[in-house]
Amino acid sequence: MSIVSAIVLAAGLLLVVDAWTRRHNLLLERIRPYLDSAQSPHQHLRVAHRVTRFFTPVWERLGSTTASVQSRLEHLGTSTVQRFRQEQLLAGIGGMVAAIAGAAAIANLRPVAVIHWLVLTVVGFFAGTLAWDRYLTYQARVTTNRISRQVANTAELLALSISAGEPIPVALRRIEAIAGRELGRHLQAVLETIESGVPASRALTDLSTRTHSAQLARLIDTLVSAMERGTPLSAVLREQARDLRDEARRNLIESGGRKEIAMLFPVVFIILPITVIFALYPGLVALRF
Numbered sequence: 001m002s003i004v005s006a007i008v009l010a011a012g013l014l015l016v017v018d019a020w021t022r023r024h025n026l027l028l029e030r031i032r033p034y035l036d037s038a039q040s041p042h043q044h045l046r047v048a049h050r051v052t053r054f055f056t057p058v059w060e061r062l063g064s065t066t067a068s069v070q071s072r073l074e075h076l077g078t079s080t081v082q083r084f085r086q087e088q089l090l091a092g093i094g095g096m097v098a099a100i101a102g103a104a105a106i107a108n109l110r111p112v113a114v115i116h117w118l119v120l121t122v123v124g125f126f127a128g129t130l131a132w133d134r135y136l137t138y139q140a141r142v143t144t145n146r147i148s149r150q151v152a153n154t155a156e157l158l159a160l161s162i163s164a165g166e167p168i169p170v171a172l173r174r175i176e177a178i179a180g181r182e183l184g185r186h187l188q189a190v191l192e193t194i195e196s197g198v199p200a201s202r203a204l205t206d207l208s209t210r211t212h213s214a215q216l217a218r219l220i221d222t223l224v225s226a227m228e229r230g231t232p233l234s235a236v237l238r239e240q241a242r243d244l245r246d247e248a249r250r251n252l253i254e255s256g257g258r259k260e261i262a263m264l265f266p267v268v269f270i271i272l273p274i275t276v277i278f279a280l281y282p283g284l285v286a287l288r289f
Contacts, residue, residue: 052085055129059088062126064133072140074210077185088132095128096121143182144212150180151215152244158223159237168227169194186211201227215244 060066069081079087099120106112154175161171169191176187186207193203201224208220222240226233 052082052089055089055092056085058126059085059129059133062130064088064130069133069136072136075140075212076136076143077189084136088129091132092125092129095131096125098128099124140212146180146182147186147211147213148215149248150183151213151219152241152248154179154183155219155237155241155244159234159241162237163234168200168223168233183216215247219244 056066066081069084073079073081073084100117102124103112103117103120157175157178158171161174162168166174172187173191176184176191179187190203190207193206194200204220204224208217211217219237219240222236223233225231226236
C-alpha cells in the first residue's frame, strides 16, 4: 500500500509540474501543431520538453550547466542538449523509482512518515539526474583517452601522405577512412566543414577547441602554423609523432606505477588478514580446549 501511495505521489508531482509549465508556453508553440503537420507524431515529446525546461534552472545550479553539456556532447558527437535533457529526466525518474523502492524496503521494517517519502523521492530524482551527468563526463573522458592514443598514428600517416605530395584536405580524407572511430568522426566533420567553403586552418582550429585532447590540439597547432607560414610539414609531423609516442610511453609507465600501488590494497587489507586468520585459528582453538 505504501508503494502505491508513493507512486501516486510522484505522478501527482509530475502532473503539477506539467500544469505549471503549460502556463509559460509561447504562442508559437501553441499554434505550431496546426502549422506543421510533420510534428504530429511527436506530440508526446512536447510534454517532456516542457518538464525538462522547468528543471533546467535547477540542474544549472547543481552543476549540470548547458554550456558544459554542450561542450561534452560536441566532443562525443552523439546527440543534442535537448535529447540529453530528456535522457536526464528519464534517469531522474529511474532514481526516483529506486528511492521509492528503498523507502518501501525501510517501511517493511519500521514506519516511514509521508515527509520522509517525499524527501527520498526528491533526493532520488536529482541523484539520478546528476548521475547521468557524471556518466556523460565519464564518456567524454574515455573518448578523450581513445583520441589521444590515436593521434600518434594519425601524425605518422599524415606525414606520409603529405610527403607523397597530397594536400592537407586529401590527406585528411585518406586518414579519416583508416583512423579510429572517435577520431575519424571528428575528421569527417572537419572535411565536411572544409567542403562547405570554410578554410582548412579555421576548420582545424574549431576541431582543436571542440575536443579535449591535448595531443590532438598540439598536432592541430602544428598543422595550422605550418599552413600559415608555408613550412615543410612531413619532417615536423614525424618529429611530433615521435614525441607523442614518447609521451604515451611515459604515461603508460606512470599508469603502471599507480596500478602497482593500487594492487597493494587488496593484498594488505584482504589477502594478508585472511592468511593470518588461517595461521592463527588452529592455535586459538587448541588454546581454548
